[in-house]
Amino acid sequence: MLNDELISAYLDGELDAERRALVERQLRTDKGAAARLERLRAADNVLKQAFPVTEKPKDDLLAAAILAGDVHMKSRWATRVAAIAAAIALGLVVGQFVRVSDSESASFAISEQQARLLNTQLSGRVTNTQEGAFEVVLSLRADDGEVCRQFRLTRDMQSTDVLACRTEGDSWRMLAAVSAVVTESYVPASVRTPLDAAIESLGTVEALDLSQERAQIAHRWH
Amino acid sequence: MTKDDLVFRQELVSLLPRLRRFALALAGRSDLAEDLLHSAVERALRNWGTFQTGRRLDSWMFKIMQNHWIDTRRAQAGARMEAIDDFELPGEDGRDVVEARDDVRAARAAFETLPEDQRAVLTLVVLEDLSYAEAADALNVPIGTIMSRLSRARAGMSALMQRAAFAHLRNEN
Numbered sequence: 512m513l514n515d516e517l518i519s520a521y522l523d524g525e526l527d528a529e530r531r532a533l534v535e536r537q538l539r540t541d542k543g544a545a546a547r548l549e550r551l552r553a554a555d556n557v558l559k560q561a562f563p564v565t566e567k568p569k570d571d572l573l574a575a576a577i578l579a580g581d582v583h584m585k586s587r588w589a590t591r592v593a594a595i596a597a598a599i600a601l602g603l604v605v606g607q608f609v610r611v612s613d614s615e616s617a618s619f620a621i622s623e624q625q626a627r628l629l630n631t632q633l634s635g636r637v638t639n640t641q642e643g644a645f646e647v648v649l650s651l652r653a654d655d656g657e658v659c660r661q662f663r664l665t666r667d668m669q670s671t672d673v674l675a676c677r678t679e680g681d682s683w684r685m686l687a688a689v690s691a692v693v694t695e696s697y698v699p700a701s702v703r704t705p706l707d708a709a710i711e712s713l714g715t716v717e718a719l720d721l722s723q724e725r726a727q728i729a730h731r732w733h
Numbered sequence: 734m735t736k737d738d739l740v741f742r743q744e745l746v747s748l749l750p751r752l753r754r755f756a757l758a759l760a761g762r763s764d765l766a767e768d769l770l771h772s773a774v775e776r777a778l779r780n781w782g783t784f785q786t787g788r789r790l791d792s793w794m795f796k797i798m799q800n801h802w803i804d805t806r807r808a809q810a811g812a813r814m815e816a817i818d819d820f821e822l823p824g825e826d827g828r829d830v831v832e833a834r835d836d837v838r839a840a841r842a843a844f845e846t847l848p849e850d851q852r853a854v855l856t857l858v859v860l861e862d863l864s865y866a867e868a869a870d871a872l873n874v875p876i877g878t879i880m881s882r883l884s885r886a887r888a889g890m891s892a893l894m895q896r897a898a899f900a901h902l903r904n905e906n
Contacts, residue, residue, distance in 0.1 A: 519884040523858060525865050554840070554891040555859050561840040562758075562860055564750045569767070574746040577774060578739075 513537050513544040515551075522551055568720040571634055571649050575661065578672075579707065621675050621683045629660050629675060629683050630732065633724050642666065650719040650727070651710065658732055659686065659713060661706065674709045677732055686712075741781050744790050745774065751861065752794055758856040759802045759849060769805075773798040795857060795871040835901060836894065843893035851886035858883055 513534060520526050521534045538545045621629070628638055628645055637646045643666030650660045659676040660683075671690050675683040687709035710716065719727065752773070756766035776797050777784075784793055844852060850872075857868040858879070869876045 514884075515888050516880050516884040519887050520865075520880055522887075523865065523883075525880075550891045550895070551887045554887060554894055557836050557840040557894065558844065558855065558859055558890065561837045561844065562754055562856075564754060566750050567753070570746075570749040570753070573749060573771070573774065577742050577746050577778070 513541060513547075515547070518544065518548050518551060522548065522555070566635055568634065568718065568724075572718055575649055621673075621685050625662070625664075625675075626681065626683045629662065629677070630681055631728055633721060633728070634660075635721075648672075650724050651713065651716040652719060653713040654715040657713065658727065659710075659716075661710075672706055674706050676713075681731070738781070741784070741790075742778075745777060745794070748791055748794060751791065752798065754860065755795055755798060755853075755856050758844075758852040759798065761845070761849065761852070769798060769802055772805075773801050776801060789867070791861070792863065792867050792871055795861075795863075796873075799853065799872055836898070839894045839897035839901075840890070842897065843890045846893060847886055847889055851882055851889065854879055854882045855886045855890070 517526070517530070517534055521531065526534060538548060622642065624640055625642070625645065628640070629647065632638060632645075632647055634647045634650060637644050639645075643664045645662060645664055647660050647662045650658070652658050657676055659674055661672060661674045664671050664673065669690065671688055673688045674686045676686055678684050687705040689705050749770075753766065753770055756769045756773070757763060760766040760769050773794060777794060780797075784790070844855070847855070853872060854868060857863045857871060858865070863871065865876050865879045869879045872879070874882075
């Protein structure tokens with residue numbers, strides 16, 4: 512007589528050869544046990560359908576925090592996503608922006624193709640472009656309606672995170688860029704990156720979820 | 734941030750959807766699951782120096798989540814699992830999908846009624862494909878416990894789903 516524990520372990524391929532052979536012999540003769548095996552297998556399959564791995568917009572926020580080297584995410588995110596002091600101007604963006612070398616910033620002026628992708632691509636999708644793999648990681652809307660998106664460009668194992676905001680006529684301007692591969696030097700978690708500063712400079716922002724992004728793209732961000 | 738650190742972070746990011754699913758199985762509620770996920774990620778980033786290369790990062794994370802959950806759940810002991818609505822399903826129309834949705838709904842309902850330890854082991858072995866040894870390590874229990882919990886969980890799932898299918902048939906007739 513086969514018990515459920517053996518059937519279950521058989522299903523998972525966790526039995527040694529001897530016990531596996533024993534179970535298989537029994538399954539051939541014991542119709543009830545064979546039916547039980549099928550029921551358990553069917554339940555497993557439905558369980559997999561019931562709980563698919565789905566990527567959520569929330570993952571983008573958490574991912575951005577992890578990659579930014581931000582250990583104290585919860586509190587930091589609260590500050591970032593909730594009302595951030597409306598410090599537009601203050602020279603914050605420009606000041607931080609200087610940290611990006613000239614050559615780097617020059618290469619990350621928003622190209623036409625990038626602008627087109629920023630206008631049309633959902634977060635989490637990756638498009639291979641001449642400039643590298645392009646992926647939008649985050650979309651933000653400021654209180655005054657300005658829309659900004661953060662994207663990551665990866666080429667030759669080097670990633671650059673760029674924050675760009677939409678301007679007139681379907682084009683985008685870069686607000687800040689930072690190399691995601693920081694050299695061997697240690698950067699404490701509390702250091703604000705130029706991207707953090709740039710996002711804060713937008714004032715109160717909300718992160719758009721995927722359905723909001725979809726709607727924005729359909730309405731051409733108006 | 735060193736290059737190793739960055740590689741570690743990127744791998745962690747790629748695991749997020751799966752870690753969230755495990756968090757939900759443990760915590761049973763999406764707000765608690767979100768807290769659990771954040772805390773586990775913080776813990777992992779603080780302690781990644783102790784992570785041995787060559788080890789599976791997913792198993793290590795599951796273990797961190799399980800430990801953290803044990804540490805904190807006393808505060809919400811007895812909290813019931815809420816209806817899970819945090820999973821998107823593919824397909825919006827068509828009869829096949831509608832039929833699939835009935836047993837999917839039954840599977841979710843059945844899963845929600847299982848005790849937390851059975852939900853955890855089902856998630857790790859059936860959904861995550863961990864071996865019994867890996868699941869035992871993540872959940873800090875002997876392999877024998879994994880076997881018995883799993884068989885009880887599967888028996889429970891299959892009984893509840895059969896009952897749901899039967900009720901469904903009766904309603905149609």
